[in-house]
Amino acid sequence: KATVQDSSKKRKLKFLLSDTEKFEKELTTVPDSKDNKTNETKLKRRKLKNIRRNSLIKLLSDERKINDSSEVAKELFQWMISPIPLNTFFNLIWEAKPILVERYSSNYYNGLFNCYDLDTIVRQNYIQYSADLDVTTYENGIGKTHNAEGRVLASVMWDYYQNGFSIRMQNPQSYSKSLWKLCSFLQEYFGSFVGCNMYLTPPGSQGFAPRYDDAEAFVLQLEGEKKWQFYRPRTDVEILPEYPHDNFSQIEIGKPSFEFVLKQGDFAYFPRGTIHQAETLSDCHSLHITVSICQLHSFGNYFAKLLPMAIRSTLKNNLDLRKSLPRDFFTEIGEIHANSANVRREQLITQMKQLLKNIIDMAPFDEAADLLAANVIYDYLPPCCTQEEKKCMIFKTGGRWDGSQVVHGIKLNEDNKIKLIRRKVARLVRGKVNYHLYFSTENSKMYHGYQPQFIELNNEMIDAIKCLFNSYPYYKRIRDLPGNGNNIKVDLANVLYEKGIVMTQSPMEC
Numbered sequence: 001k002a003t004v005q006d007s008s009k010k011r012k013l014k015f016l017l018s019d020t021e022k023f024e025k026e027l028t029t030v031p032d033s034k035d036n037k038t039n040e041t042k043l044k045r046r047k048l049k050n051i052r053r054n055s056l057i058k059l060l061s062d063e064r065k066i067n068d069s070s071e072v073a074k075e076l077f078q079w080m081i082s083p084i085p086l087n088t089f090f091n092l093i094w095e096a097k098p099i100l101v102e103r104y105s106s107n108y109y110n111g112l113f114n115c116y117d118l119d120t121i122v123r124q125n126y127i128q129y130s131a132d133l134d135v136t137t138y139e140n141g142i143g144k145t146h147n148a149e150g151r152v153l154a155s156v157m158w159d160y161y162q163n164g165f166s167i168r169m170q171n172p173q174s175y176s177k178s179l180w181k182l183c184s185f186l187q188e189y190f191g192s193f194v195g196c197n198m199y200l201t202p203p204g205s206q207g208f209a210p211r212y213d214d215a216e217a218f219v220l221q222l223e224g225e226k227k228w229q230f231y232r233p234r235t236d237v238e239i240l241p242e243y244p245h246d247n248f249s250q251i252e253i254g255k256p257s258f259e260f261v262l263k264q265g266d267f268a269y270f271p272r273g274t275i276h277q278a279e280t281l282s283d284c285h286s287l288h289i290t291v292s293i294c295q296l297h298s299f300g301n302y303f304a305k306l307l308p309m310a311i312r313s314t315l316k317n318n319l320d321l322r323k324s325l326p327r328d329f330f331t332e333i334g335e336i337h338a339n340s341a342n343v344r345r346e347q348l349i350t351q352m353k354q355l356l357k358n359i360i361d362m363a364p365f366d367e368a369a370d371l372l373a374a375n376v377i378y379d380y381l382p383p384c385c386t387q388e389e390k391k392c393m394i395f396k397t398g399g400r401w402d403g404s405q406v407v408h409g410i411k412l413n414e415d416n417k418i419k420l421i422r423r424k425v426a427r428l429v430r431g432k433v434n435y436h437l438y439f440s441t442e443n444s445k446m447y448h449g450y451q452p453q454f455i456e457l458n459n460e461m462i463d464a465i466k467c468l469f470n471s472y473p474y475y476k477r478i479r480d481l482p483g484n485g486n487n488i489k490v491d492l493a494n495v496l497y498e499k500g501i502v503m504t505q506s507p508m509e510c
Contacts, residue, residue, distance in 0.1 A: 056079060056108075056109070056110075056111060056112065060111050060112075060178050060181070062386065063386040063387040063388055064386060064388050065386065065388045065389050065392070066386065066389065066422075067473050068423070068472075068473040069185065069188045069383075069422040069423050069424075069473075070188055070189070070423045070424075072185055072188075073185040073186060073187075073188035073189035074086070074189055076182070076185050076186065076189070077186060077189050080186075080218060080220070080267065080291075081101070081218075081267065081269070082101075083101070084099070084101065093269065094216075094271075095216065095240060095271045095272075096271060097271070098230050098258060098268065098269060098270035098271065098274055099268065099269050099270075100258075100260050100262070100266065100267075100268045101266060101267045101268070102263065102266050103265045103266055103267070104265070105265040106263070106264040106265045107265065108265035109220055109221075109222050109264075109265060111178065112178050112179070112182070112220070112222065112289075113172065113176055113178060113179055113198065113222055113287075113289060114222060114223060114287065115200065115223065115287055117176055118167075118169065118172075118198065118200065118287075119154055119158075121169075121172070121175040121176065122152055122153070122154040122157055123154045125175055126151055127151065127152040127169075127175075128150065128151060128152065129147035129148050129149065129150065129151075129152055130147050131170075132152070132169060132170060132171060133147075133152050133157070133167065133168065133169050133170070134147055134167070134168040134170070135147055135148075135157075135160045135165050135166070135167060136165065136166045136167075136168060136207045136208060137164070137165055137166065137205070137206075137207065138166075138205075138206040138207055138208055138209050139206075141209075141249060141250060142209075143208055143209035143247060146160070146165060161200065161202055162202070164202055164204075164205050165202070165207075166199065166200065166201045166202070166205065166206075166207025166208070167198075167199070167200040167201075168197060168198065168199050168200075168207065168208075169197065169198040170197055171195065171197075171445075171446065171447065172196060172197075172198045172289065173195060173196055173381060173445065174445040174446050175445075177384065179196060179289070180381060180384050180445060181384045182196075182291070183195060183196060183291070183381055184380075184381045184382070184383055184384045185384075186291065186293065187380055187381065187424070188422060188423060188424050190293050190294060191373075191376065191424060192293060192294045192295070192297040192376060192379075193295065193297075193376060193379035193380060193381075193447075194291060194292070194293050194381075195291075195292050195381075195447070196289045196290060196291045196292060197289065197290050197292070198287070198288075198289050199286070199287070199288055199289070199290065200285070200286070200287050201226065201278075201279075201280045201285065201286045201287075202280065202285055203280050203281065203282055203283055203284055203285050204279075204280060204281070204282040204283075205279065205280055206277065206278065206279035206280070208246070208277070208278075209246065209247045209248060209249075209277070210231070210247075210248040210249075210250070210252075210253050210275055210276065210277040211244065211245060211246040211247065211248060211275065211276065211277070212233070212238065212241065212244060212245050212272065212273050212274055212275045212276065213244050213272050213273075213274075213292070214241055214242060214243050214244040214272050214295055214296070215272055215292035215293060215294060215295035216269070216271060216272055216292070216293045216294050217269065217270050217271075217272070217274075217290050217291070217292060218267065218268075218269050218290065218291040218292075218293070219262065219267065219268040219269070219270075219288055219289075219290050219291075220267055220288060220289050220290075220291065221262045221263060221264055221265065221266045221267070221268075221286070221287075221288045222264065222287045222288055222289065223264055223285065223286065223287035223288075224264060224280070224284045224285045224286040224287060225261055225262065225263045225264065225280070225281055225284045225286060226261070226262050226278050226279070226280055226281075226286040226288065227259070227260070227261050227262075227278065227279055227280070227281060228259070228260055228261075228262055228268065228276060228277075228278045229256035229258070229259050229276065229277050229278070230256060230257055230258040230259075230270060230274055230275070230276050231253045231254065231255075231256050231257055231274070231275035231276070232257045232274075232275075233273045233274070233275065234252075234253075234275075238273045238275075239273050240271065240272055240273050240298070241272060241273045242296070242298070242300065248275060253275050261281070262278075262288070272294075272295075297376075301372070302368065302369070302372055305368045305371055305372045306363055306364070306365065306368035307359075307363075309363070309364050309367060309368050309371075310359045310360065310362060310363035310364065310368075311359055313362050313363075313364055314358060314359045314362040317362065318355075318358055318362070320355060320358070321355055321358065321359070326348065328344065329348065332344055332345045332348055333345070333348060333349075367429075367430060370427060370428065370429045370430065371429060373427040373429075373438075374427050374429050374436075374438040374452070374454075376427075377424075377426065377427050377438045377439065377440050377452075378438065378440075378443070378448065378452040379447070379448070380440040380443055381440070381443065381445055382440055382441055382442070382443045382444075382445065383421055383422045383425060383440065383441060385421060389421060389503055391507040392503040392504045392505070392506065392507050392508070393421065393497075393500055393503045393504075394497055394498055394499075394500055395500065396507070397410050397507070397508045398410050410508045411490075411494055412478060412490060412493045412494050412497055412504070412508075413478070413490060414477075414478045414479035414486045414489065414490055415477065415478070415479065416477070416478055416493070416504050416505075416508075417475035417476060417477050417478070417504065417505040418468070418475060418476060418478060418493055418496070418497070418502040418503065418504055418505070419468065419471070419472060419473060419474065419475045419476065419502060419503065419505075420468055420469065420472050420501065420502055421441070421500065421501065421502065421503050423472050423473070425439055425440055425441060425501055426438060426439040426440070426501055427439075428457075428462070428465055428466070428469070429454075431456070434456050434457055434458055434459065435456070435457045435458075435459070435461075435462055435465075436454045436455070436456055436457070437454055437455045437457055437465065437501075438452060438453065438454045439453055439454065439455070439499060439501050440453075441453075441499060441500035441501055442499065442500070453499075455495060455496075455499065457492070458488075460483060460484065460485075460488055461483065461488060461492045463481075463482040463483050464481040464482055464483045464488075464489055464492055465492070467481050467482050468481070468496075468502070475505045478490055478493045481493075
């Protein structure tokens, strides 16, 4: 365990790193270093101070249009891991080491989420046991879930809490606008679904058995304190695992490699596969959220999509792959023959390796990426649009009933300027005949609450679609989009507008 002290801000970073010297060198170039007065360092210092001070306030209250969602997402993630520079985090820590940031700033997460928000959500929504919320204990090495049936009532939930039970809400981003904004922007940064769980634990208790997760975990301590223990993966198989393990015994995990108390305003990160457990101190409750990123989002998941497509593609074009297996194939290949060493077996293995090489050479890398991305679009939360953005979208314009007739019907024309509402709001996928444009604007805030949404597009619309993607974050006049015929461009623009995928540069006049 190593410690780095940032004396100018009284922030201490504790982490498990093999290359601590490199980390110290990179860290000192960013936060208020008096040793380096260059313009570049001053600019970094000023930018980081603004990120610390302004990002959450902007996230919660700024209702202006967002120019570039990827830049906002980057700034927001920097706020979340501050004062660690982004390059340092991804080069030295991401998927490799757990880290603790002690900020000594109890108000760092003010406005994000608190116990009052939990109480309001449970009172104003139909929150269900198991589907939305769990009541748990972990005592004497045994973890239990104590869920009732049906709807969670706030008074009953607080009675559970008063009697020493922990509360876990599995999808607070579905009900909290601030968490919805946080997760939806982080999706833009990572290109994967981002969700969070909320954990409320009464003093002197533990809610869950030791476990490891299948997603990268960012723990934001919102209220109180909690003592954490991290354990190294026991085998290489548990490093960045594909699936979670949620019920270890204390004997199985041994001694912790990293222990600390997470205090209000602090932040911890640990890679998937990090065995962990946490308990509250005897005199203090704890409320934290765990933001989960990159679940089932690995190269392995991509290749699971790619390789079957590559085989199907190669079968059509490679005669050798369509030939029957040799008559002696099963007498040379298999478990019984695995240790055999003969010429015929080596010939068959060499032949198969060559066929595999042919398959890889024909692999449709882009097509597989598009299909996997379409699945990710379906996983996404819908974009959390600002009030100023909605004025330039279908949500605040268009026809309405005035008591006797429909008025204020609006259609885009070739002079309107449009752009995507978010950089990663949609994904274009080539179909057998036409293209499909998968989009997230009509997704449910409940995970997979609705069916996947897509638009079928004719081939003559594709150049215009690609132009909109490639020109983001800038607006494009509809008639200036590539393609033949302004009518087709206008039709496309209206379809995208009606699905909330694009917005106009200025509000449409009614």
